[in-house]
Amino acid sequence: MIIGIDDTDSRKGMCTTYLCALLREELSSFAKLISEPILVRLNPTIPYKTRGNASVALLIECDDKERVFRHVTEKISSMACLDNENTNPGVVFVLEDQFDSVRDKLSSFFKCAVKDVITIDEAKELASELNLEYKAFKNGRGLIGALSACGAMLDLEWDYTYEYLAYREKEVWGTRRTVDEKSLFEADRVTYPDTWDTVDLVNNMVVCVPHSGDPVLYGIRGKDASSVKKAASFVVSEPVERVCIYRTNQGTDMHLMHVSLISEIEEMHSYILEGEVSSEPITIRGGHTIFTLKDEAGDVIDCAAFEPTKNFRELVRKLIPGDRVVVYGSVTENTFNIEKIKITELATSYEIHNPQCPSCGKRMKSAGSGQGYRCKKCGTSSDISDKKEIERDVMPGFYEVPPCARRHLAKQLLRFENEVLPVFPGR
Incomplete structure (x- = not known):
């Protein structure tokens, strides 16, 4: 049964x-x-x-x-x-x-x-x-x-991964866990990429040890049972009461649905949505970074990289209106919570300057609203400003939140096949 x-x-x-x-x-x-x-x-x-x-x-x-x-x-x-x-x-x-x-x-x-x-x-x-x-x-x-x-x-016709869960002795439930952090970083070093999200190298954080009062001591996630078991063999910790290895849908993106239009989005659902950045990203109180995304019908939705996503927000802040992206994540309170983002096309950005005088080489001054530019020294004029393309500090590619902010179901980029991916900082 x-x-x-x-x-x-x-x-x-x-x-x-x-x-x-x-x-x-x-x-x-x-x-x-x-x-x-x-x-x-x-x-x-x-x-x-x-x-x-x-x-x-x-x-x-x-x-x-x-x-x-x-x-x-x-x-x-x-x-x-x-x-x-x-x-x-x-x-x-x-x-x-x-x-x-x-x-x-x-x-x-x-x-x-x-x-x-x-x-x-x-x-x-x-x-x-x-x-x-x-x-x-x-x-x-x-x-x-x-x-x-x-x-x-x-029904085993679904993508699956594995998790090794170690449990605490009952008398210490609710107290501070004792797990040697160096051993977790070593476990990650030896078994990555067959295991993942044990630690967060970019933010120098342990990820696999919970902080709540539940019985779990730590959990190691990976591609198969032997890999997570190998990683666990490196862990030095307080006594373990029991362990169990689970087959799971964690790290599979099973929660995501493709959607073409924002009008099709429902609250408390998760999507893959393509669109155009339509506003400069802003960082609001609490450290959350938000921009609006526009679909082909012209509808918009706020997309957020929340504070727990840490360095991922730096990437989001580099977006500008006109960039084409695909966002992956969940929608609550009319806001798209980004788990991953694929930048497919970068808009061109320019710096605008007053034109140079062809005679003396100095910058012309504005001749007044809608009247172009004039060189006070030489008297030359121009209606066209100088426009210089700005080199963007971001590349097209696939980017994800760091392990410390990863949702259980979110698929890690290292599990994507047939994708050209950027090397995420820290790996």
Whole structure:
């Protein structure tokens, strides 16, 4: 059977991936684990998410399904943050004899949950329609993610990466983590580009160690299980209670949809949009850099490189009206949050000067509004100013936010094939 679980954590603690890792160990005493567990990230704009909007799924073989149902639901009841109003767990069980009949609908539901907004009622209706065993705790919002994770397990025709998650011993949850930073930089040095986003070299920051009160000690992301395991072997840290390697849709851009016109954009969705820069980028209070992008119909939308994107804002500030770009990211509050940008065409920029006098070589003065220029010494005149092209301090190419600002689903440039990419500073 497949077991899908979601929404057991809160902003203060716990982690659904930890519960999955624990269940994986406990269930193995009376069930057989068939494959690595799955961790899927869903629509990153959903306001109800705790941190990364992740759900998980296990694939097992067992003789006593009732024992599995009972063990899993009791474990969720005892470990989920049920006293938090925003924690509403859901668990779904898909039996083997149902796999073929539910595969298409659950797969479609999974892909929709990554890109779109789904209601709790829609999730409950689907679970009932497919005659699935499930349990909804409180309002049952976690059923959305639980069904999605089951759909991902049934449909492996999607791009995937891996994450190695190490978990803390329970008695130190909520305290400061102890992970040797030098060992993380060494792990990155040895295994990059097979692993990524362990550290941020440009900003000299550790990325893979969270700061919240959840059980995760660190997470290493990479192209396959052996690569993330190798990187983890270099890490020096406090004692680790358990580890789990997940297959995941992180780093795949699965949340993005191509759109041609701004009028087609909806709030809380993520897009790839091409257009023309129509305003000079400005930096507002808080350090956020914003410019407007115009589509072929003449509609505009604000595009933002927010303060956490750090040095990426320097690139955005070099854009000028007339540049052609493709932006990748999510839309909330009518603002496009840029995750990546592809500069396809640079506009020409000029410096304008008063013309030189052909007789004496000095710069002419303005003869008055709309009257051209005149040399006071020689009396010569001209209607044409001197125009000099400015060399742009930016090149066409693909640019991304630094690892410290990367969203879970955003695809790293190193994972793009058949693209001519600039070398990002620091690599």
